[in-house]
Amino acid sequence: MKPAAEASSLSEPMNSSPSVSPSSSLSPSHFSSHSPPPPDSVERSWIVAIALAAFALRFLNLLAIRENDPFFWYPSVDPLFYHQWAMRIAGGDWLGEGVFLQGPLYPYLLGALYGVTGPDLFIPRVLNALAGALAPVLVWWVARRLFDRRVALLAAAMVAVYAMFVFYGGSLLIVNLLLPLTMIVLWSTLGAAERATPGAWLVAGLAIGMAALARPTLLLYGPFVLAWLFWVLRGRCGRARRGFLALWLGAGLVLAIAPSTLRNAWVAGDPVLISASGGMNFFNGNNPDATGTHTVPSLFDRSTADHPDEQNAMYRTYAEKQLGRPLTASETSNYWLGQAVDYIRSHPADALRLMVRKFLLFFNANEVWNNRSFELTRQFSWVLGMPLLNFGVVGPLAILGLMVTARRWRELLPLYAMIGVYLGNAMLFFVLSRYRAPVVPILMIFAASALVWIFDAWPRRVGRLALAGVALAVLGLAIRIPIFPPNLSMAYYNLGNKYQSLGRHDEAVTQYRNSLSINGDYISAHNNLALSLEKGSHPRGEALAAWARVKAMGDRRGMARYVERATRHLRDLAEQ
Incomplete structure (x- = not known):
């Protein structure tokens, strides 16, 4: 290893081979004494500049959407759910109701x-x-433990200018917390393996537990870390010592999640570890109507299932009706878990095809949304209109990076495991852009390693570079296959609904018409278009024609509530 003082140029390789980390040993004991050197002034200047650029992009986006986006001051769906929950907590209702x-x-x-x-x-x-702004710093810190500083700074820069991270920063969503938390889990895990002290493993357990309080499926990372502890420290600690450190890891995990478990037991008499929606989500992702992403099963009225509370109530009411008795939250979750397992057992081929579809969706360039559409939100922010980094670029580079660093798999196991947790979550449940987002920084580390590998291989390894170029081209085309094209009809419909709820009916009319230009059979959009035409500044004849279309569609489909509503509005308009 060169002293930090000698590594003054960012273009100077820190390793003799582009696929070997600063600590070239493949032994698990490499963590014992090979922490990276402190960053020099050049590297510190770069990471500060990257963090400032990340903050500037996100803050400028906030200023733009604050003025233009109707969802900014009036959130909907999940952001509204979190806002209302937080309001109750701020009002003194710290315990709440139910699990x-x-x-x-x-x-x-x-x-x-x-x-x-x-x-x-x-x-x-x-x-x-x-x-x-903190996220790129954490990515840099994790990456420089396993790669050289060029990889670390490139990965940090990718995080700073990634379009979806800027986009999500404008919403009240857990993803904004999970991005730094995921990297903190990796940082603490790598640090614990290096120091091998009780305090370090306690911190690692606390980090995993805190991340699980944001996304409960991250508990799955705990068993990996436990097994990895016994493996990575086997050359430095005896079995008894490793068992002692494992107790500290477990203690940190318990300390983090115990308040949630105790609160569930105290308030609801149902000692659920963290949350009790796993069964419903598992059924949502594994049923005859499942598409690989979030869709409300046809068992339910999809038009009344926008808010998470409404969805949870639907699932519970249906399960209680089927079983003929009141159910606790955990019993409701177990019921739907059983329904999903029954579907998988009775339709194994369909379930396998669905799992393959989820795998492909996870690595697809399309950003699958269910709250807000990135494509539509771009009209409200000049920042989002910039040519920022996207998964269509990161994905192929990350896969190439995984290939060229494969021989270092022992050192990179913590990164693989975290990718596996997020990928496994997607394949078990369903794929959404915001559920994939927290693992993208890890993929960016591999994408950056691919770029450094290409730089270092030129011009000595022209043959390998040619193969890499072909691989990137094939991967770039493959991940752009439209497996699940963006449902912009629904996105325009949601935007129209927001304008309508704010009394901005003429703007709502424009969005409903945009929705219907994509899906002309969407009766709810026809219904809401008619309502905004009636209440806005458009001629009365347009509203009459719109309500007549709603009535005709309702008659053809046997949808009595639409027929009744259209008939009533047509009568009222005729009397005016």
């Missing part, structure tokens, strides 16, 4: 913030921007 049905960490932090600042929807987003 947690979502990870509680984000709403409790948001509620604590509201308790200090009031329910100002701008301040949490400023904190999102600060978290977004």
Whole structure:
């Protein structure tokens, strides 16, 4: 290893081979004494500049959407759910009612913030921007433990200018917390393996537990870390010592999640570890109507299932009706888990095809949305209109990076495991862009390693570079296959609904017409278009024609409520 003072140029390789880390040993004991050198002034300047650029992009985006985006001050669906939950906490209702049905960490932090600042929807987003500036620093810190500083700085820069991270920073969503938390888990795990002290493993357990309070499926990372502890320290500690350190890891995990478990037992008499929505989500992702992403099963009225509370109530009511008795939250979750398992057992071929589809969706360039569409939100922010980095670039490079670093798999196991946790979550449940987002920084580390490998291989390895170029081209085309094209009809419909709820009916009309230009059979869009035409400044004849279309569609489909509503409005308009 060269001393830090000698490594003054960022273009100078720190290793003799582009696929070998600063510590070239493949032994698990490499963590014992090969921590990276402190960053020199050049490297520190670069990471500060990257963090400042990340904050600037996110803050400028906030200023733009604050003025233009109707969802900014009037959130919907999940952001509204978290906002309302946080408002109750800020109002003194710290325990709430029933078992947690979502990870509680984000709403409790948001509620604590509201308790200090009031329910100002701008301040949490400023904190999102600060978290977004911290994320590249954490990625840099993790990457430089395993690669050289060029990889670390490139990965950090990718995080700073990634379009979806800037986009999500404008919303009240858990993803903004999970991005830094995921990297903190990796940082603490790698640090614990290096130091091998009780305190370090306690911190690692606390980090995993806190991340699980935001996304409960991250508990799956715990068993890996436990097994990895016994493996990575086997050359440095005896079995008894490793068992002692494992107890500290477990203690940290328990300390983090115990308040949630005790609260569920105290409030609801149902000692659920964190939340009790796993069964419903598992059924959502594994049923005859499942598409690989989030869709409400046809068992339910999809038009009344926008809010998470409404969805949870639907699932519970249906399960209680089927079983003929009241159910606890965990019993409801277990019922739907059983329904999904029954479907998989009775339709193994369909279930396998669905799992393959989820795998492909996870690595697809399309950003699968269910709250807000990135494509539509771009019209409200000049920042999002910039040519920022996207998964279509990161994905192929990351896969190439995984290939060229494969011989270092022992050192990179913690990164593989975290990718596996997020990929496994997607394949078990369903794929959404915001569920994939927290693992993208790890993929960026591999993408950066691919770029450094290409740089170092030129011009000595022209043959390998040619193969890499072909691989990148094939991967770039493959991940752009439209497996699940963006449902912009629904996105325009949601935007129209927001304008309608704000009394901005003429703007709502434009969005409903955009929706219907894509899907002309969408009766709910026809219904809401007719309503906004009636209440806006358009001629009465347009509203009459729109309601007549709704009535005709309702008659053809046997949808009595649409027929009744259209008939009533047609009568009222005729009497005017």
